[in-house]
Amino acid sequence: MSAAPNRDSPPRESGVAAGSGVARPRVVIVGGGFGGIEAARALARAPVDVTLVDRHNYHCFQPLLYQVATAALSPAEIAWPIRSVVRRQPNLTVLMATATGVDADARRVFVGEHALPYDYLALATGATHSYFGHDEWAPFAPGLKQIDDATDIRRKLLLAFERAEWEDDEAERRRLLTFIIVGAGPTGVELAGAIAEVARQALPADFRRIDARMARVCLIEAGPRILPSLPENLSSYAARSLAAMGVEIMTATRVTDCDARGVETEQAGRIDAGVVVWAAGVVSSPAAQWIGVEKDRAGRALVGPDLSVPGRPEIFIIGDAAAVAGSDGRMVPGVAPAAKQMGRYVGRLVAARVSKTAAPAPFCYRHSGDLATIGRKAAVVKLGRFQLTGFVGWLFWGVAHIYFLIGIRNRFVVAFSWFWSYLTYQRAARLITGREGPPAPGRSSSA
Amino acid sequence: MSAAPNRDSPPRESGVAAGSGVARPRVVIVGGGFGGIEAARALARAPVDVTLVDRHNYHCFQPLLYQVATAALSPAEIAWPIRSVVRRQPNLTVLMATATGVDADARRVFVGEHALPYDYLALATGATHSYFGHDEWAPFAPGLKQIDDATDIRRKLLLAFERAEWEDDEAERRRLLTFIIVGAGPTGVELAGAIAEVARQALPADFRRIDARMARVCLIEAGPRILPSLPENLSSYAARSLAAMGVEIMTATRVTDCDARGVETEQAGRIDAGVVVWAAGVVSSPAAQWIGVEKDRAGRALVGPDLSVPGRPEIFIIGDAAAVAGSDGRMVPGVAPAAKQMGRYVGRLVAARVSKTAAPAPFCYRHSGDLATIGRKAAVVKLGRFQLTGFVGWLFWGVAHIYFLIGIRNRFVVAFSWFWSYLTYQRAARLITGREGPPAPGRSSSA
Numbered sequence: 001m002s003a004a005p006n007r008d009s010p011p012r013e014s015g016v017a018a019g020s021g022v023a024r025p026r027v028v029i030v031g032g033g034f035g036g037i038e039a040a041r042a043l044a045r046a047p048v049d050v051t052l053v054d055r056h057n058y059h060c061f062q063p064l065l066y067q068v069a070t071a072a073l074s075p076a077e078i079a080w081p082i083r084s085v086v087r088r089q090p091n092l093t094v095l096m097a098t099a100t101g102v103d104a105d106a107r108r109v110f111v112g113e114h115a116l117p118y119d120y121l122a123l124a125t126g127a128t129h130s131y132f133g134h135d136e137w138a139p140f141a142p143g144l145k146q147i148d149d150a151t152d153i154r155r156k157l158l159l160a161f162e163r164a165e166w167e168d169d170e171a172e173r174r175r176l177l178t179f180i181i182v183g184a185g186p187t188g189v190e191l192a193g194a195i196a197e198v199a200r201q202a203l204p205a206d207f208r209r210i211d212a213r214m215a216r217v218c219l220i221e222a223g224p225r226i227l228p229s230l231p232e233n234l235s236s237y238a239a240r241s242l243a244a245m246g247v248e249i250m251t252a253t254r255v256t257d258c259d260a261r262g263v264e265t266e267q268a269g270r271i272d273a274g275v276v277v278w279a280a281g282v283v284s285s286p287a288a289q290w291i292g293v294e295k296d297r298a299g300r301a302l303v304g305p306d307l308s309v310p311g312r313p314e315i316f317i318i319g320d321a322a323a324v325a326g327s328d329g330r331m332v333p334g335v336a337p338a339a340k341q342m343g344r345y346v347g348r349l350v351a352a353r354v355s356k357t358a359a360p361a362p363f364c365y366r367h368s369g370d371l372a373t374i375g376r377k378a379a380v381v382k383l384g385r386f387q388l389t390g391f392v393g394w395l396f397w398g399v400a401h402i403y404f405l406i407g408i409r410n411r412f413v414v415a416f417s418w419f420w421s422y423l424t425y426q427r428a429a430r431l432i433t434g435r436e437g438p439p440a441p442g443r444s445s446s447a
Numbered sequence: 448m449s450a451a452p453n454r455d456s457p458p459r460e461s462g463v464a465a466g467s468g469v470a471r472p473r474v475v476i477v478g479g480g481f482g483g484i485e486a487a488r489a490l491a492r493a494p495v496d497v498t499l500v501d502r503h504n505y506h507c508f509q510p511l512l513y514q515v516a517t518a519a520l521s522p523a524e525i526a527w528p529i530r531s532v533v534r535r536q537p538n539l540t541v542l543m544a545t546a547t548g549v550d551a552d553a554r555r556v557f558v559g560e561h562a563l564p565y566d567y568l569a570l571a572t573g574a575t576h577s578y579f580g581h582d583e584w585a586p587f588a589p590g591l592k593q594i595d596d597a598t599d600i601r602r603k604l605l606l607a608f609e610r611a612e613w614e615d616d617e618a619e620r621r622r623l624l625t626f627i628i629v630g631a632g633p634t635g636v637e638l639a640g641a642i643a644e645v646a647r648q649a650l651p652a653d654f655r656r657i658d659a660r661m662a663r664v665c666l667i668e669a670g671p672r673i674l675p676s677l678p679e680n681l682s683s684y685a686a687r688s689l690a691a692m693g694v695e696i697m698t699a700t701r702v703t704d705c706d707a708r709g710v711e712t713e714q715a716g717r718i719d720a721g722v723v724v725w726a727a728g729v730v731s732s733p734a735a736q737w738i739g740v741e742k743d744r745a746g747r748a749l750v751g752p753d754l755s756v757p758g759r760p761e762i763f764i765i766g767d768a769a770a771v772a773g774s775d776g777r778m779v780p781g782v783a784p785a786a787k788q789m790g791r792y793v794g795r796l797v798a799a800r801v802s803k804t805a806a807p808a809p810f811c812y813r814h815s816g817d818l819a820t821i822g823r824k825a826a827v828v829k830l831g832r833f834q835l836t837g838f839v840g841w842l843f844w845g846v847a848h849i850y851f852l853i854g855i856r857n858r859f860v861v862a863f864s865w866f867w868s869y870l871t872y873q874r875a876a877r878l879i880t881g882r883e884g885p886p887a888p889g890r891s892s893s894a
Contacts, residue, residue, distance in 0.1 A: 057609060057879045074521040076876035083653035084873070093655045096609040096879070114613075147880055162504060162543040166561075206530035208540045409867050409875060413860070420856050426531070428856060429523035432504045432543070433594055 024049050024091075025354050028109050028116055030099045030287075031124035032059050032082040035319030035339035039122050042347020044089045046354055048120075053111055055098040057081055060147055061405060063336060064414075066187060068150035069277075070194035071158065071202075071427040075147045077413050080406050099125075102290040104312055120314050120350045123287040123301075124343060127320035127334060130283035130298070137258035141278040144187060151433060153277055157195065158432050160274035161203060164210045176274035177215040180263055182255050183280030184221035185229070186372040189238060191277055192219040193375040196245045201376075201425040218248045218271060220263070222280070225251055227380065229333070230370050234380040237389050241378045255280075282334060287321040296323040296331075305362035307346055316349075318342035326365040336404075337368045373397045376422065471496050471538075472801050475556050475563055477546045477734075478571035479506050479529040482766030482786035486569050489794020491536045493801055495567075500558055502545040504528055507594055508852060510783060511861075513634060515597035516724075517641035518605065518649075518874040522594045524861050527853050546572075549737040551759055567761050567797045570734040570748075571790060574767035574781060577730035577745070584705035588725040591634060598880060600724055604642065605879050607721035608650060611657045623721035624662040627710055629702050630727030631668035632676070633819040636685060638724055639666040640822040643692040648823075648872040665695045665718060667710070669727070672698055674827065676780065677817050681827040684836050688825040702727075729781060734768040743770040743778075752809035754793055763796075765789035773812040783851075784815045820844045823869065 025048045029036045032054035040052050058079040067073040083094045101110040102123075108115040129143030142152055157179070164176040179195050181188045199215035206212075219226065219242065226242075226249060227235045239249055250268055257264035262272040281298075288294075288301035293309045295301060300323035301309065307322060309315040319339035324332050332338045345363045352359050369383035371393075379393035388396055398418060405411050417428055472495045476483045479501035487499050505526040514520040530541045548557040549570075555562040576590030589599055604626070611623040626642050628635045646662035653659075666673065666689065673689075673696060674682045686696055697715055704711035709719040728745075735741075735748035740756045742748060747770035748756065754769060756762040766786035771779050779785045792810045799806050816830035818840075826840035835843055845865060852858050864875055 057605060057877070074523045074876075075880060076521045076878055079878055081653065081877045083650075084877070087652045094653075095613065097613070147878065151880070158504060166542065166544070205534045206528065206541075409871075409873075413863070413875075416860070416863075424856075426856075428860075429521075430504070430528045430531070431523055431526055431594065433522060433598070 025119040026051070026117060027120045027122070027350055028053065028118040029122045029124060030054075030109060031126055031319070031321075032056070032094075033062070033124060033126050033319060033339060034336045035124035035126075035343035036122070037082070037085060038340045038343030039124065039318065039347040040086055040089065040092055040343075042344045043091070043351055046091070046347075046351035048091060048350070048354055050089075050092045051095060051116060051118075052082065052086065052092060053095045053097055053099050053109070053116070054082055055096065056147075057083070057096045058147070059085055059406070062145070063401060063404075065144050065147070065150045066190045066194055068147065068429070069144055069153040069157070069191065070198055071154055071430040072194065072421055073414060073417055074429045075151065077410060077417065078405070079147055080410065085406060102315075104291045104315060107314070118314075120316070120353075122316045122318055122343075122346050122350075123290070123321060124317075124319045124339070125285035125287045125321050127282040127284050127298075127300075129278050130281035131278065132281060134258070137278070140258045140260055141182060141263070141276040143278040144191070153275070154429070155432050155434055156275045157198070158430060161199075161207065161210070161212060161215075162432070164274070165207050173210065174216075175261065175272040177210065177212075178218065178262070178271065178273040179215065180218045180220060180271060180273045180276045182220050182263070182276065182278050184219050184223075184226035184249070184251070185279060186227065186370075188219060188221070188277075188279035189226055189242065189372050189374060191279060192217055192247045193242060193245060193373065196242075196247050197375055198427060200246060202427045202430070216248065217246065218250060218273075220253050220255060220265065221249070221251045222254045223251065227370075227372060230372070230380060230382055231387075234382060234387060234389065238372065238374055238378075238380050241374045245375050282320065284321045287317055291315060293317070298323070306349060306359070307342055307363050316346045318346055324363065324365075326367070332365045333367075338365055341365060371397050371400065472566040473498070473564060474567045474569070474797060475500065475565040476569045476571060477501075477556060478573055478766070479503070479541075480509070480571060480573050480766060480786060481783045482571035482573075482790035483569070484529070484532060485787045485790030486571065486763075486765065486794040487533055487536065487539055487790075489791045490538070490798055493538070493794075493798035495538060495797070495801055497536075497539045498542060498563060498565075499529065499533065499539060500542045500544055500546050500556070500563070501529055502543065503594075504530070504543045505594070506532055506853070509592070510848060510851075512591050512594070512597045513637045513641055515594065515876070516591055516600040516604070516638065517645055518601055518877040519641065519868055520861060520864055521876045522598065524857060524864065525852070526594055527857065532853060549762075551738045551762060554761070565761075567763070567800075569763045569765060569790075569793050569797075570737070570768060571764075571766045571786070572732035572734045572768050574729040574731050574745075574747075576725050577728035578725065579728060581705070584725070587705045587707055588629060588710070588723040590725040591638070600722070601876070602879050602881055603722045604645070605877060608646075608654065608657070608659060608662075609879070611721070612654050620657065621663075622708065622719040624657065624659075625665065625709070625718065625720040626662065627665045627667060627718060627720045627723045629667050629710070629723065629725050631666050631670075631673035631696070631698070632726060633674065633817075635666060635668070635724075635726035636673055636689065636819050636821060638726060639664055639694045640689060640692060640820065640825075643689070643694050644822055645874060647693060649874045649877070660693075663695065664693065665697060665720075667700050667702060667712065668696070668698045669701045670698065674817075674819060677819070677827060677829055678834075681829060681834060681836065685819065685821055685825075685827050688821045692822050729767065731768045734764055738762060740764075745770070753796060753806070754789055754810050763793045765793055771810065771812075773814070779812045780814075785812055788812060818844050818847065 027050045029052045061078040064078045097111045131137045160176045164173045167173040181192045196217045203212035225235045254266045284299035293301045301317045307316045320334040371381040373379040379397040381388040381393045474497045476499045508525040511525045544558045578584045614620040628639045643664045650659035672682045701713040731746035740748045748764045754763045767781040818828040820826040826844040828835040828840045
């Protein structure tokens with residue numbers, strides 16, 4: 001065996017602090033999403049010891065999660081070990097663990113049985129799906145926020161086709177091949193388009209008894225139009241494109257119940273379905289509760305102009321967990337670029353405080369644009385006054401997403417996967433994984 | 448929605464037969480591994496209706512499973528939907544379902560609540576790990592036969608490093624960073640080499656408190672030498688290469704107990720470990736039991752020279768589930784080329800019987816060679832009298848495996864992944880997935 005010395009320093013009281021002789025200010029960042037990673041990077045040269053805590057060992061590129069859920073990409077193509085992402089940053093320690101609370105007076109974060117001391121704390125804990133008070137719908141209508149959500153939805157989606165192939169009862173088969181997406185923001189629109197493509201392009205030749213093209217894809221939205229964050233002309237372009245792909249768009253339709261066999265709506269009555277995906281609402285993770293700060297309706301912490309918690313200048317909340325107004329007075333949206341900007345801002349602010357240089361001006365969000373892809377050849381893009389649709393929009397969308405992926409390898413692999421799918425109409429990651437058994441033929445009531 | 452007609456034929460009594468007007472002989476193949484797929488392909492032009500049943504929706508390239516378990520490849524890179532593999536074969540229906548038994552007198556296979564009638568039956572149900580009568584060891588020492596096994600082992604392996612990074616107790620940390628592989632056949636040797644590479648090359652720069660290079664990798668083998676199916680000179684070359692990579696090889700060592708914290712051995716006493724992987728023995732799936740045929744010690748069905756079951760000329764057993772002697776009198780080994788040859792033979796035999804042409808000569812196994820890779824630049828290869836070791840052997844191993852992968856896309860992606868790992872020493876699929884929580888810091892007893 002190797003006799004290489006253990007690079008370990010004597011453990012501190014917390015058992016988890018970075019190894020350093022001098023007592024430097026300790027920065028704890030909770031969450032390794034876009035905000036947390038950017039905050040950590042912005043502290044690379046600061047004289048601090050940074051600890052980045054996340055319950056997963058990977059950073060996930062959430063904007064492409066829907067492609068994992070629809071079998072186009074593999075999880076490892078859009079997720080990277082956090083340790084690798086920040087390996088070249090010697091003042092940083094990564095801990096895979098679930099943070100459970102904060103003692104703001106004692107300046108400690110609870111992580112399992114440990115209490116992690118901090119001098120500065122950045123909470124970048126993100127958001128999760130909101131069922132608007134109906135958490136009992138969660139098992140029937142999973143959301144899409146994590147890698148495991150995506151592989152769960154992928155399994156449900158592919159199993160619905162497998163079960164339909166077995167099914168003798170016509171009505172039950174029609175139910176199995178009905179896919180409902182609740183919520184028509186970018187995630188809902190992208191999911192609906194991708195599921196329609198799976199059914200119409202990737203699968204038809206593979207089944208003998210069913211015609212996968214007869215699958216019904218319903219996009220249900222409570223508001224008056226899809227993609228409400230985009231201008232009306234782009235929204236109606238997207239609606240036309242989706243309709244051309246066979247997606248049924250049901251706007252001004254409110255879901256009033258979800259169960260194992262479909263949804264109830266106020267306006268369109270009962271819709272039986274094989275798979276229901278929830279893309280309707282998000283609620284912040286409980287970061288605000290941990291430190292007792294005031295919240296908005298979505299559970300986001302109301303932070304100051306420097307993203308710190310009122311009365312606690314050493315605690316910052318960034319990303320989807322924070323509610324802060326942009327320069328135009330509107331709230332900063334819960335998107336990746338916003339989280340990154342907040343992370344970078346807080347990293348620089350802490351670095352400035354530690355080195356006692358001038359603090360940066362209050363946080364100012366720069367909106368870089370809105371985009372959503374609809375299918376194989378269409379996307380809508382809005383950058384300031386600049387708009388793109390159709391094939392050109394789709395190319396722009398693809399290049400932008402590849403540019404923001406981490407690492408040359410992943411950029412190359414994702415670009416290749418897309419190119420291949422484009423040429424062949426195939427989906428490379430059509431695996432039903434997980435220990436759940438195969439479909440039970442004849443027992444059509446299995447969820 | 449599309450008004451495309453449903454290509455469905457009226458369901459037969461079984462509910463699952465392929466749609467065809469004329470009553471053609473029905474062939475049921477159970478198992479979509481190497482044997483089952485080849486049997487199905489060999490029947491592509493025969494006037495039969497083939498039903499291929501597998502409990503997974505994918506065919507898995509088992510020889511590279513260890514690379515999924517050690518985070519080098521993603522599951523989708525070595526597994527393909529069975530439906531896609533055989534999509535161009537119109538006489539074939541694929542069913543994702545678990546076969547549970549056979550009524551040989553009534554000529555029916557039980558699949559869930561269905562009874563699938565057949566005129567010819569090929570059982571290609573493969574093998575699973577054998578704990579030599581100690582099935583209670585299974586949760587502590589998982590084997591590597593399926594995609595979900597590989598992602599489970601990957602999770603355990605990566606979590607061991609994450610837990611060790613938290614751990615303050617020196618002895619416990621040493622335990623967590625000890626990896627035991629039981630069984631030194633090709634799978635055990637390849638796993639040991641790959642785990643040593645993960646610890647020594649991919650991870651060291653990513654951890655702060657532990658030195659991943661201090662991980663201990665033990666390869667335990669009850670027999671006198673590793674790779675017993677290869678000649679002694681190749682076996683000792685492999686042992687030297689593994690030792691140079693820091694693998695401790697313990698031959699003539701018998702495991703007498705396994706628990707959540709390590710193994711007991713007869714010769715070397717107790718060895719505490721963070722992860723134990725079982726690569727020691729295989730036992731056939733219960734195909735022989737289903738039809739009451741005589742079995743050998745490994746549970747394999749003793750079949751006739753045409754691979755049919757004695758007294759049941761319409762039932763064939765192929766691949767790892769069958770015990771048949773080769774022309775040299777030795778039993779045909781449980782390897783992929785043997786399963787493929789048996790599958791092809793049975794497919795052709797059934798085609799000949801159906802079209803009443805001359806039946807082929809008895810099955811004759813052609814051994815194509817033995818190979819095992821040891822690490823980044825070494826492999827052992829034996830093809831007849833021809834032997835290769837070292838870098839040249841490794842290149843041969845790589846080219847051979849890429850050649851046998853299904854589909855141009857996967858060949859390209861795997862070749863690229865290997866090339867990239869070779870250049871960078873990195874592993875692309877280092878994700879801890881699954882719903883199991885992160886390591887519980889402080890509670891080191893968690894398995």
